[in-house]
Amino acid sequence: MRSDDPRCVHLEAAGWMVVSQSWAAQVTASSVDHEVLFEAVQRARHHGDVREVEDGDLESVLALDSVTLADYPGGVATRHTPLTTSTARVTPTRRGFGVFDGGGRALAITYLDVDGPAAETDFTVVAAPFRGLGFGTAVKAASLLGLLREGVDVFRTGGAEGNSAILHANQSLGYVVDEKWLTLSPRSDAETR
Numbered sequence: 190m191r192s193d194d195p196r197c198v199h200l201e202a203a204g205w206m207v208v209s210q211s212w213a214a215q216v217t218a219s220s221v222d223h224e225v226l227f228e229a230v231q232r233a234r235h236h237g238d239v240r241e242v243e244d245g246d247l248e249s250v251l252a253l254d255s256v257t258l259a260d261y262p263g264g265v266a267t268r269h270t271p272l273t274t275s276t277a278r279v280t281p282t283r284r285g286f287g288v289f290d291g292g293g294r295a296l297a298i299t300y301l302d303v304d305g306p307a308a309e310t311d312f313t314v315v316a317a318p319f320r321g322l323g324f325g326t327a328v329k330a331a332s333l334l335g336l337l338r339e340g341v342d343v344f345r346t347g348g349a350e351g352n353s354a355i356l357h358a359n360q361s362l363g364y365v366v367d368e369k370w371l372t373l374s375p376r377s378d379a380e381t382r
C-alpha cells in the first residue's frame with residue numbers, strides 16, 4: 190500500500206513488517222525537455238540501432254528477457270513477469286523500444302502499456318554486459334519521444350527502492366517520484382524470509 194496510507198501504522202502496530210519498498214514516478218508532455226531525450230537516444234546510437242520493437246524482433250526480445258529474469262531487484266510489488274510470445278508481441282497498446290546490434294540482437298528493451306493519453310512502463314532491461322552505457326536511459330527516452338509524437342501525454346513508471354540505476358535513468362529524463370509504496374507482511378511470514 191502507499192506509504193501515506195493510514196492503515197500502514199495500524200498494520201505495523203499489529204506486528205506487520207515492511208519487507209520491501211518501491212516508488213512510482215511521472216512525467217508529462219508539458220514538462221519533458223526534448224533536447225535531453227534526443228541526446229539520451231543519440232548516446233546509445235554509437236553502439237546500436239535505437240528504435241521501436243517490431244514483429245520481427247520477437248525472438249531476440251524473448252532471448253534477452255530469458256537471460257535477465259533473475260536481475261530484477263525488489264519484492265512482489267516490482268516483480269517482473271517473464272514475457273511470453275503474447276506479451277512480447279507489440280500492438281497499438283503494447284509498445285516496445287530497444288537498442289539492437291547489427292545482427293538484430295536486442296541489447297536493451299523497455300515495454301509500455303498505452304491507454305489513450307496515458308502510458309505506463311511495464312519493465313526495462315539491458316543485457317548485463319551493456320549496463321552503465323546509457324542504454325536503459327536511451328530506450329526510455331526513445332519511448333517518450335515515440336509516444337509523445339502520437340499524443341500520449343502522461344507517462345508513469347516505477348521501481349524498487351534501491352534500484353538506483355533505473356531511478357537515475359528516469360529522473361534524468363524528467364520523471365518525478367510522486368508515490369512511495371510499502372510491501373508489508375505478517376511478522377511470521379517476514380521472519381521466515
Ligand SMILES: CC(C)(COP(=O)(O)OP(=O)(O)OC[C@H]1O[C@@H](n2cnc3c(N)ncnc32)[C@H](O)[C@@H]1OP(=O)(O)O)[C@@H](O)C(=O)NCCC(=O)NCCS
Nearest residue numbers: 312313314315320321322323324325326353354357358361
Ligand atoms: C536498470 C537498468 C535497466 C539500467 O540500465 P543501464 O543501461 O545500465 O543504465 P544507464 O547506463 O542508462 O544509467 C542510468 C543511470 O543510472 C546510473 N547507474 C548505472 N548503473 C548503476 C548502478 N549499478 N548503480 C547506481 N547507478 C547506476 C548511471 O550513472 C545513470 O545515472 P545518471 O543519469 O545520473 O548519470 C539495468 O541496470 C538493468 O537491466 N537492470 C536489471 C533489470 C532492472 O532492474 N530493470 C529495472 C526495473 S523494471
